[in-house]
Amino acid sequence: xxxxxxxxxxxxxxxxxxxxxxxKITLLxxxxxxxxxxxxxxxxxESSGSSQLTNDACIExxxxxxxxxxxxxxxxxxxxxxxxxxxxxxxxxxxxxxxxYFDNGELGLRWLRHDKLSFDSFIAFDRERRFFNFxxxxxxxxxxxxxxxxxxxxxxxxxxxxxxDDRKVSADDISTRRWAVLLGNRLQYTEGLHxxxxxxxxxxxxxxxxxxxxxxxxxxxHGDNWQFQLRPRITWKSDSLIDYYYGIDKxxxxxxxxxxxxxxxxxxxFSAFYSYRLSERWQIIVNAAYQRLNSGMVDSPxxxxxxxxxxxxxxxxxx
Amino acid sequence: xxxxxxxxxxxxxxxxxxxxxxxxxYLFGYLWLGFTFTMALTPSVNAQAxxxxxxxxxAVAQETAGAxxxxxxxxTAGAxxTAGAxxxPAPDEHKPQSSWHIQPQACIVQSxxxxxxxxxxxxxxxxxxxxxxxxxNEQQLNCFDYQAPVLQIRLRFNENTVFSLRDASQETIFxxxxxxxxxxxxxxxxxxxxxxxxx
Numbered sequence: 001x002x003x004x005x006x007x008x009x010x011x012x013x014x015x016x017x018x019x020x021x022x023x024k025i026t027l028l029x030x031x032x033x034x035x036x037x038x039x040x041x042x043x044x045x046e047s048s049g050s051s052q053l054t055n056d057a058c059i060e061x062x063x064x065x066x067x068x069x070x071x072x073x074x075x076x077x078x079x080x081x082x083x084x085x086x087x088x089x090x091x092x093x094x095x096x097x098x099x100x101y102f103d104n105g106e107l108g109l110r111w112l113r114h115d116k117l118s119f120d121s122f123i124a125f126d127r128e129r130r131f132f133n134f135x136x137x138x139x140x141x142x143x144x145x146x147x148x149x150x151x152x153x154x155x156x157x158x159x160x161x162x163x164x165d166d167r168k169v170s171a172d173d174i175s176t177r178r179w180a181v182l183l184g185n186r187l188q189y190t191e192g193l194h195x196x197x198x199x200x201x202x203x204x205x206x207x208x209x210x211x212x213x214x215x216x217x218x219x220x221x222h223g224d225n226w227q228f229q230l231r232p233r234i235t236w237k238s239d240s241l242i243d244y245y246y247g248i249d250k251x252x253x254x255x256x257x258x259x260x261x262x263x264x265x266x267x268x269x270f271s272a273f274y275s276y277r278l279s280e281r282w283q284i285i286v287n288a289a290y291q292r293l294n295s296g297m298v299d300s301p302x303x304x305x306x307x308x309x310x311x312x313x314x315x316x317x318x319x
Numbered sequence: 320x321x322x323x324x325x326x327x328x329x330x331x332x333x334x335x336x337x338x339x340x341x342x343x344x345y346l347f348g349y350l351w352l353g354f355t356f357t358m359a360l361t362p363s364v365n366a367q368a369x370x371x372x373x374x375x376x377x378a379v380a381q382e383t384a385g386a387x388x389x390x391x392x393x394x395t396a397g398a399x400x401t402a403g404a405x406x407x408p409a410p411d412e413h414k415p416q417s418s419w420h421i422q423p424q425a426c427i428v429q430s431x432x433x434x435x436x437x438x439x440x441x442x443x444x445x446x447x448x449x450x451x452x453x454x455x456n457e458q459q460l461n462c463f464d465y466q467a468p469v470l471q472i473r474l475r476f477n478e479n480t481v482f483s484l485r486d487a488s489q490e491t492i493f494x495x496x497x498x499x500x501x502x503x504x505x506x507x508x509x510x511x512x513x514x515x516x517x518x
Contacts, residue, residue: 056510056514056515057509057510057514058507058508058509058510059507059508059510060506060507061506061507061508067514067515069515090515090517091515091517092514092515092516092517093517094510094512094514096508096510101511103510103511103512104512104515104516104517105517106511106512108511110511113508118509118511120511122511186511188511190509218513229513231513271513273513273514273515285515287515316515
């Protein structure tokens with residue numbers, strides 16, 4: 001199932017093997033950046049555009065911030081027989097210290113904190129797993145990364161769906177895809193209400209041994225009580241990553257003609273966020289996202305949609 | 320962060336020398352992350368020392384302000400003796416930075432944005448002949464002749480400010496960052512992830 005992890009399918013020829021040197025790059029950058037001692041505290045001060053936003057964009061150092069939003073929403077699931085992921089509640093949980101931080105499932109260290117430029121390294125679970133068996137308790141508890149692969153199913157049972165297309169396989173009939181743990185490095189440049197962000201992720205758990213890279217731009221508009229932000233993004237995912245989750249091999253116990261090897265590719269998309277502040281603690285929240293999937297993923301017998309979309313509308317309360 | 324350097328250096332040296340397998344790289348990575356997280360989350364001796372320094376500075380700031388109200392002139396006269404302004408150094412003589420001293424270097428305010436007014440006291444080394452001026456960022460303050468240096472200045476500012484001394488040719492010969500500290504921790508930082516992005 002797992003294949004060699006390289007950036008070889010990039011449209012450009014790289015002189016080095018990035019997966020091997022990425023941890024070294026992280027260390028080198030950390031050394032250089034920390035040696036400079038560039039840590040400015042006043043990044044959300046009055047002169048910064050971010051101070052004009054709602055309190056969501058800036059957080060008080062050393063204190064937990066918890067927000068819960070109840071409402072109605074869903075995330076579409078591109079997999080064959082994949083359950084639409086219901087979004088009845090959204091959470092916002094963050095803590096930022098002098099250097100370490102936790103922000104919505106991401107545990108990181110900030111090496112550089114200029115008013116405009118920041119660089120951080122973090123570990124987080126790979127959210128690619130969310131499309132598989134969402135209501136599996138292990139899925140919720142993020143523990144399947146450590147659980148063994150279940151034994152193969154009875155080969156007599158046909159994994160092929162009732163779909164008219166015989167080259168489709170139900171996500172329920174394949175072996176378990178596990179959570180991977182990512183080591184990420186993120187560079188952000190913020191100029192007032194504009195922000196550019198570049199993130200490199202690599203799997204350090206050995207689950208898929210793949211990488212991904214994301215380039216995004218965020219623009220914020222705001223009024224006295226409202227805020228709207230739009231973030232177009234383009235994401236590249238490696239062969240290994242796509243193949244682990246959407247490829248099909250002998251371990252999946254399907255007929256040979258359904259075997260499929262996932263291919264790397266670019267996925268373009270955007271996310272939009274709107275909030276209207278009702279009071280100091282209450283706000284209306286609208287969250288929407290769309291992501292176009294690459295052909296190396298869509299061509300898989302496991303996938304029946306060429307995109308995923310998310311919409312949530314609700315009322316949030318911040319403690 | 321200085322305490323991290325030996326670990327990071329040793330780690331990087333090992334990575335270069337032994338060309339380890341990816342497993343070793345990741346193992347080192349885990350250890351490194353664990354160590355740095357532990358260091359970041361645990362109040363270190365350095366951090367405590369920094370806190371002490373801030374407290375001391377604030378105490379000095381209050382003491383200085385109080386003392387100046389009572390006997391500002393006498394204090395200035397005493398400080399002038401420290402300067403030893405009549406001695407003229409050789410033209411190429413190097414002036415060690417350690418002979419400079421400015422006190423206090425921080426000001427405590429109730430909340431961020433509040434105005435801070437402090438009287439700072441300076442200790443200067445022997446100056447070359449000529450005229451010198453103090454600056455608050457780029458704003459010119461007092462100017463004086465090298466024989467009669469001004470050693471006490473009242474400053475008002477509401478954000479971190481660079482206080483400097485420049486000679487007649489506008490060359491900065493001494494500068495010091497004067498920090499604003501809030502009584503209640505209200506330091507806000509920009510989040511790296513979008514809010515409400517748990518899923």
